[in-house]
Amino acid sequence: MATDILPAALTELIEELGNLPGVGARTAERYAYYLLRQQTSTSSKLADALRGLHSNVTSCPVTFALIDADQDVSPLYTDASRDKTLIAVVEEPLDIVALERTGQFKGTYHVLGGAISPIDGVGPEQLHIPELVERIKTDNVVELIIATNASVEGESTALFLQRFIKDAGVSVTMSRLARGIPVGVDLEYADQITLSHALHGRSAL
């Protein structure tokens, strides 16, 4: 876009908003123009929140979940009502939010910090796997739910984890989240791999 069509301040905001994932020029323009029409407080509140982001957020040294900078360990780990012998292993911190939304999981979490992906140059040594093995020993963990994504990378990571933990000589039950047809989706639209998983993982009535 020619910089002289729009005011410099607006062009700058559009450029910065365009850095967000999946936001193209048109969407960035729409966001910026929306903020311009709103009261100054809307954009200044957003600016404040951005300024506080990095300084106020840190990683839990035990679970690698995101925590407040003034917290030592994730409250999801220290919470006495949660079962420390059951760990859900996830790729990213936001996966915890998704699992917590179900309200069905009362164990603790372990964030790997990604998934094994040779294309992106992510090997197992970049993931928090040794720390997981340590936790299994320290907390006498009984069950590990490997809740990595249902992607190629997530599957590889799950497979690698399974072998690595067996080789480490720790005894723990390992399971994987069920693959199957998402609720509300018609059979005819399910792909064949998902449908194969759904067949194998069928439950008795």
Next chain:
Amino acid sequence: MATDILPAALTELIEELGNLPGVGARTAERYAYYLLRQQTSTSSKLADALRGLHSNVTSCPVTFALIDADQDVSPLYTDASRDKTLIAVVEEPLDIVALERTGQFKGTYHVLGGAISPIDGVGPEQLHIPELVERIKTDNVVELIIATNASVEGESTALFLQRFIKDAGVSVTMSRLARGIPVGVDLEYADQITLSHALHGRSAL
């Protein structure tokens, strides 16, 4: 989302980002987490751009286009190479960007500041119509291209403008942007109203 799953600073940013148009909770989470993984400079640059937005942007008193706060009149109006006797009337300032991108228009612009919409409580008295009539007289405007949106509101506004300007006793040629089949779209996917417009507005070969 339970506020204790994620750090307060991240939750706050997610909430603020969720105020953007069309951004739901999931998208806001994705944006916030992306910014967290980027260097601090990415979010602080965005914060700076947000802080400068309202103070550095104002409205041109002649064309109502958006201009830098230190400019008096839109450079698209003062530019001597542009034809002041030809005005494209648009609804919103960003419509100027769309028209400028074509590189085909060498006249000046007039931003109405919206479109007539009884549902949204926008009547003609809220639009910059008197200022347009004034400009037509002052600049001896010869042609008016009514470039409002091809929506019900845009059409009503165009119709109202046409009548209002005739009633104001100013003599000016008025035209409307052509309605028709967008480039790259198959006939079978065009709706019947668009197709009717395309038929009526057909051009000789």
